[in-house]
Amino acid sequence: MSSGMKKYLFWFANEHLDFRINEIKSIVSLLNVDLKWLKTPYEDPFWIGELDSDESATKIASRSITVRYIIDLWSTAPSVSELHNELHGLSHSLLAPYSDASFKIKVEIFGKSQTQKEKLDKIESFNYLPLNGRVQLKNPELALQYIEYYGVDHSIAPLHPRELYFGRVVAQCQRDLISKHSLKKRKFIGNTSMDPQLSLIMANQAKISKGDLVFDPFVGSGSLLIAAAEFGGYVLGTDIDYLMLHGKSRPTRKQDRDKPRNNESVFCNMKQYQLEDHYIDIIVADSSLPLWRPDILFDAIITDPPYGMREAIEKVGCRKEEKRISEQHLPTHIPSKVVYPLCRLMSDLLDFAALHLTVGARLVTWLPIIRCEYDEKKLPHHDCLQLVGNSEQILSTTSSRRLLTYEKNKNFKPNSSSNGILYSEETFRERYYKYVEQLRKVKGCEKDS
Amino acid sequence: MKLLTHNMLSSKCIKGVNLGYPLGIEARDIKVSKVDFNSEFVTRIIPKLDYKTLYGAAEKLGHATDLPQTVVENFESNEDFLQKVHHVLLEVEVIDGDLICPETGRKFPINAGIPNMLINEDEV
Numbered sequence: 157m158s159s160g161m162k163k164y165l166f167w168f169a170n171e172h173l174d175f176r177i178n179e180i181k182s183i184v185s186l187l188n189v190d191l192k193w194l195k196t197p198y199e200d201p202f203w204i205g206e207l208d209s210d211e212s213a214t215k216i217a218s219r220s221i222t223v224r225y226i227i228d229l230w231s232t233a234p235s236v237s238e239l240h241n242e243l244h245g246l247s248h249s250l251l252a253p254y255s256d257a258s259f260k261i262k263v264e265i266f267g268k269s270q271t272q273k274e275k276l277d278k279i280e281s282f283n284y285l286p287l288n289g290r291v292q293l294k295n296p297e298l299a300l301q302y303i304e305y306y307g308v309d310h311s312i313a314p315l316h317p318r319e320l321y322f323g324r325v326v327a328q329c330q331r332d333l334i335s336k337h338s339l340k341k342r343k344f345i346g347n348t349s350m351d352p353q354l355s356l357i358m359a360n361q362a363k364i365s366k367g368d369l370v371f372d373p374f375v376g377s378g379s380l381l382i383a384a385a386e387f388g389g390y391v392l393g394t395d396i397d398y399l400m401l402h403g404k405s406r407p408t409r410k411q412d413r414d415k416p417r418n419n420e421s422v423f424c425n426m427k428q429y430q431l432e433d434h435y436i437d438i439i440v441a442d443s444s445l446p447l448w449r450p451d452i453l454f455d456a457i458i459t460d461p462p463y464g465m466r467e468a469i470e471k472v473g474c475r476k477e478e479k480r481i482s483e484q485h486l487p488t489h490i491p492s493k494v495v496y497p498l499c500r501l502m503s504d505l506l507d508f509a510a511l512h513l514t515v516g517a518r519l520v521t522w523l524p525i526i527r528c529e530y531d532e533k534k535l536p537h538h539d540c541l542q543l544v545g546n547s548e549q550i551l552s553t554t555s556s557r558r559l560l561t562y563e564k565n566k567n568f569k570p571n572s573s574s575n576g577i578l579y580s581e582e583t584f585r586e587r588y589y590k591y592v593e594q595l596r597k598v599k600g601c602e603k604d605s
Numbered sequence: 606m607k608l609l610t611h612n613m614l615s616s617k618c619i620k621g622v623n624l625g626y627p628l629g630i631e632a633r634d635i636k637v638s639k640v641d642f643n644s645e646f647v648t649r650i651i652p653k654l655d656y657k658t659l660y661g662a663a664e665k666l667g668h669a670t671d672l673p674q675t676v677v678e679n680f681e682s683n684e685d686f687l688q689k690v691h692h693v694l695l696e697v698e699v700i701d702g703d704l705i706c707p708e709t710g711r712k713f714p715i716n717a718g719i720p721n722m723l724i725n726e727d728e729v
């Protein structure tokens with residue numbers, strides 16, 4: 157162990173595996189924490205890293221969504237007897253500061269089911285610990301955590317645990333925000349509202365901090381702005397969909413279809429979470445055209461651009477014949493939309509970020525992918541932007557979307573080149589259906605090539 | 606629409622428009638509401654502002670009486686000034702009105718507080 161560093165156990169939630177390391181990387185760079193990973197097994201929820209202090213652990217916990225708890229790791233061993241042996245030797249010095257503290261011991265059997273009785277027996281097995289304080293289940297001064305890890309797959313759980321961990325819980329992370337922001341309870345949602353967990357992870361990827369000016373060019377119902385505001389950002393968004401921003405589109409929840417809509421808007425959502433002081437504005441505008449004063453700099457851009465999947469489905473049967481725009485209708489006229497191929501959208505977005513981000517600030521955006529065609533070298537790129545994060549969310553056997561994090565590393569020059577080469581002049585939808593068509597002909601594609 | 610937003614918007618989306626800045630404002634309904642003061646945010650946003658435009662817009666809406674005409678020296682430590690800027694940036698809102706392109710006179714309506722900067726097929 158390096159000098160002055162202590163071992164901590166990072167207990168991750170068992171989902172979004174590919175987002176873990178990038179999220180923590182963003183958080184430690186945002187909060188200036190020195191973290192050295194010792195063990196980062198991709199599939200396991202238990203990782204070990206070194207930090208200088210509990211304070212650093214608490215800092216990370218103040219932001220992390222992918223981690224559940226950070227634990228001061230006292231012992232880890234491959235068998236129960238070895239764990240207890242080690243604790244026997246260490247417990248007096250480790251527990252000296254807590255000998256009279258109220259405490260509880262929590263037991264987690266991960267990857268296997270056990271009865272309550274078995275769990276209680278496990279708590280009893282720590283009887284030898286020199287704890288004189290009283291047991292207190294709610295907010296004890298000392299929370300100890302015992303974990304038996306059997307692997308992530310219940311169906312092939314081994315007889316004995318693969319690994320055991322014991323330590324002191326230092327901090328709980330921010331997973332409560334996921335239920336706080338739950339879409340089920342949110343006033344205003346759209347059919348592409350981003351899930352709160354991923355929205356919050358995006359805000360972390362974007363390194364949003366207090367007082368940042370944050371922009372979403374494809375704002376929709378504003379889910380990403382909620383997450384950004386939760387971490388102190390001041391938020392702005394644009395969307396081409398007039399009815400959406402005015403809360404007049406078709407209600408997304410089936411049960412609400414008959415009710416009159418009242419006060420549904422991005423602003424209402426912000427109010428629902430007491431974040432209205434961080435709301436600047438939303439604007440009806442087309443993000444493929446210039447809108448801002450050229451020297452405006454944002455501290456972060458986070459967005460989920462349209463892929464042409466759901467939008468296209470929405471269009472079926474409701475495409476109106478073009479009419480001449482009368483004077484009277486002009487104020488609310490919604491211009492007809494034209495196809496915006498994904499590669500063009502991406503290179504426009506990268507150009508926009510290169511121009512309108514502060515140096516060192518980030519663009520966080522999604523890109524849909526056909527999995528067996530994926531090639532990292534073909535990702536959109538820009539001279540002024542460095543790809544610093546790339547996490548995959550698998551959507552089906554054939555498709556996924558990748559959360560890309562770009563950091564602006566130098567000032568924009570007009571001759572900087574950008575490219576959104578992934579698919580030539582197509583929308584993702586067109587590409588996707590072409591692909592599915594090919595699949596149907598060929599039947600099956602080489603897996604994971 | 607808050608005056609902070611107005612400070613950043615242009616009408617450069619219209620074909621042939623050079624700068625499209627600053628946009629004129631025609632306000633039919635103005636709302637003033639209370640927004641929490643955050644000195645860090647205001648301090649960081651002031652260097653990004655086109656202050657002259659902010660002053661002009663505040664004046665146009667009749668909310669410039671307290672606002673100094675230029676950024677004061679050492680504004681970071683001048684809480685009184687920061688509060689005043691905060692007020693015009695975030696608390697004064699145009700609910701209904703128009704934004705006007707300075708070069709073409711094209712009007713962009715603001716309704717329910719939301720500016721509509723879309724242009725029509727024939728203006729791109």
Ligand SMILES: C[S@@+](CC[C@H](N)C(=O)[O-])C[C@H]1O[C@@H](n2cnc3c(N)ncnc32)[C@H](O)[C@@H]1O
Binds near residue numbers: 350
């Ligand atoms: C995937 S959705 C974003 C959803 C949003 N993150 C949310 O949580 O509700 C993409 C949005 O982009 C908007 N959009 C499509 N083309 C646009 C354009 N050219 N300019 C601005 N917005 C556009 C659509 O109206 C849609 O609301």
